Amino acid sequence: MIFMMLQEAWSAMSANRLRTFLTMLGMVIGVGAVILMSSIGAGTQAKVKESIASMGSNLFIVLAGSMTSGGVRIGSGGVQTLKMNDASAIEELSSIKAAAPVVPGTAQLVYQSSNWNTQVSGTTPAFFEVRDWPSEEGSVFSDSDVRSATRVAVLGKTVATNLFGDESPVGKTIRIKNSPYIVLGVLASKGQSLDGRDQDDTVMVPITTAQTKLFGSQFKGVVRFIMVEAVSESVMDKAEEEMQVLLRENHKLRPNAEDDFTIRNLTALANTAAETTKAMSLMLAAIASISLLVGGIGIMNIMLVSVTERTREIGIRIAIGAKQRNILLQFLLEALMISIIGCLIGVCVGIGGAYGVGAFFPISVVITQSSIVISFLVATCVGVFFGFYPARKAANLEPIEALRYQ
Amino acid sequence: MAEVIRIEALTKNYHTDAGEVCVLKGVDITIQSGEFVAIMGPSGSGKSTFMNILGCLDKATSGNYFLNETDTTTLDKDALASLRNHVIGFVFQGFNLLARKNLIDNVALPLVYAGIGAKERKVRALEVLKSVGLEAYATYLPNQISGGQQQRVAIARALINRPKLILADEPTGNLDTKTSQEIMDLFCKLNDQEKITIVLVTHEPDIAAYSKRLVNFVDGRIQHDGLTEHFQASLV
Structure with missing residues (x-):
């Protein structure tokens, strides 16, 4: 039917x-x-x-500068107010898992006949932990590299491909701003960031090397921003408050003065x-x-x-x-x-x-x-x-x- | 002989814009199994309305209608549909075949609604097509055969569920004289050999002459009911 x-x-x-x-x-x-x-x-x-997911979890970024300086408002990072010791002090807080100071810049990289212009950032090994960014080949630099400001570099995947092709870069020497650096490792690929940048187009060097040898700086120990990871999502608000109190104290700001730094909750922005x-x-x-x-x-x-x-x-x-x-x-x-x-x-x-x-x-x-x-x-x-x-x-x-x- | 149709004091009113119109004004008739009845009458006399009620296509306003000893006035739509399917075979003036279906499917259509399987439908459809002499055209579409042939297909369709009663509403109205004779011969054969009761509406005395009993409607009432030969004689 x-x-x-x-x-x-x-x-x-x-x-x-x-x-x-x-x-x-x-x-x-x-x-x-x-x-x-x-x-x-x-x-x-x-x-x-x-x-x-590629950004890392429970993430803050603390930017230097900002707000008012004698009536003139300057954008974040415009004033050099964050120091290396701010990062280590933040790391001491109970709600914080790790904090990594970063000094970014750009430079020309050369390996034999290839060359490539990219972002070169000075940071500490904590950075790789905060960003949950392991090396795919070789290793990342260590605290002793930071202490002694050695000329070593860790390459992002894009940079490695552009400079070395199929060749393994580990142990090779590249030139950054005409100085030789030994490649310790290549980072795993992270892909695009939220704003569409290629996160793998980057090179990491010890922060001390960047400050003293690569970019130079008029003030010793100055950093542009600090990447911070809280211990869990539930303490994010507490962590933000504690960092603010700590930094104001460290920077000796009077109670009525504005913050000379900016804390951004990246995880909240991402959500x-x-x-x-x-x-x-x-x-x-x-x-x-x-x-x-x-x-x-x-x-x-x-x-x-x-x-x-x-x-x-x-x-x-x-x-x-x-x-x-x-x-x-x-x-x-x-x-x-x-x-x-x-x-x-x-x-x-x-x-x-x-x-x-x-x-x-x-x-x-x-x-x-x-x-x-x-x-x-x-x-x-x-x-x-x-x-x-x-x-x-x-x-x-x-x-x-x-x-x-x- | 068992009675197929018994009608008592049947009336039918229609509501129109002009008010209540009384089309049937009290009809009593009993038709026995195996009869061949012709219904005549001028247009507007109520004979078509009477046929629709006989065929369970329309309901009476008052009175009783027993079909095959079932009181139809108490039945719901589905039960009436079942009666139309199993007890009655319809033959219309305009043939009323489905244009998109071939002759076999047209003839077998009542069996679909009787819930009979495809295989048996085909066998039985071919059988009845053969009995009206059209088995050679089984896969033709209705518009590929002549009017007379189409009416024979319609008769085959009416026969397929082995009805007790065939209702034919001006079955020869669209046909020429010679084809009309053939169709009427077919009805006579069904009545004589298969003992199927036939009720036929016509306005042509020649066609009515094939019947055995003649009922004449005038103004919503039966004015004459008797043997056909007597009526024909009275007209002369």
Whole structure:
């Protein structure tokens, strides 16, 4: 019986191919759009998550300078107020796991005939702990390297590839600003940061080496910023407060003076970014589902026309013994078939479109199973919901009037 | 002989914009199994309405209608559908075949609603097509055969569920004289050999002449009910 009814629905659909195709197109576009949009949303979310994971957890950055200096406001890092001992004092706090002072700069790197301009940062071994950034090959420098300001370097993955190609850089000597440095190791790849920078395009040297030999500095022991990791997420607020009190004390600031440093909770910022992308992907999916709704209305429209057109056929069927539920089921199945076939094509179009977008635009897409399952379920519901009214209209026709209909 | 149809004090009113219109004003008739009845009457006399009620396509306003000893006035829509499917075979003036389906599927359609499997449907459809002499056209579409042939397909469809009663509403109205004769011969054969009860509406005396009993409607009432030959004689 059900097979017969499916056959019936199929033959009714193929009786008017163009119309069926156009009706289906509504569902195809709706489902395709939902899948494409949610793939883009999921891709963006995955990328943000990856960046956040690569950042390290429970992270603060303490920036030097900021705020007012004699009426003139200077941007963060503009004034050299943070010192090496600030970092070591922060590290002593109970809520802090590690703190790494950083002195960044840029320099030209040379290895044999290759050269590369990149960011060179002086820091301490704590940095690799705070950023959760192990070496992939060789090792990172040690505290004794920092103490004796040795000329050693740890390369980011991008730098290693650009200078050495397939060759192993460990133990080789490169020249930074024309001075020789021994490469101790290569860091594991971190990929893009939240703001889209390539985090692997960097070189790390001991902070003392950077301060005294590489960039020089008018003030000894000055650092640009300190990366800080708290012991857990629950003590983040406490850690921030303790650091503020500690630094104000260390910098001998009067109670009414403004801070001469800025503490940023990077983890909170990252979470905000994650929330934003989540909201964005939800919005994309919501907009796309409107077209699914429009597709459903299209089905209802065509089914109503179809019921009117086939009034006489319905009359004949009723006259020879079709029950109301037979007629109801026949038209419902037809609507359902249009929406499900449309949905299947839509899934293919959506997946194809997502791959296309991923291939031709710098957008990462992730096709989620749930988006396929959900759009399939929604399409089925749309078919039943919008097919029901026309089907009931057909089933409720009076036999004599239907038979008389021309 | 068992009675197939018993109708008592049947009336039918229609609501129209002009008010209540009384189409059938109290009809009593009993039709026995195996009868061949022609219903005649001028247009507006209520004979079509009467046929619709006989066929369970319409409900009477008052009165009783027993079909095959079942009181139809108490039945719901599904039960009436089942009666139409199992007890009655319809033949219409306009053939009323489904244009998109071939002859086999058209003939087998009542069996679909009787819940019979595809294999048996096909066998039985071919069988009845053969009995009306159209088995060679089994896979043709209705518009590929002549009107007379289409009416024979419609008769085959009416026969497929082995009904007790065939209701034919002006079955020859769209056919020429020669084809009409063929169709009427087919009805006579069904009545004589298969003992199927036939009730037929027509306004042509030539067609009514094939029947054995003639009922004449005038203004919503039965004005004459008797043997066909007597009525024909009275007209002369």
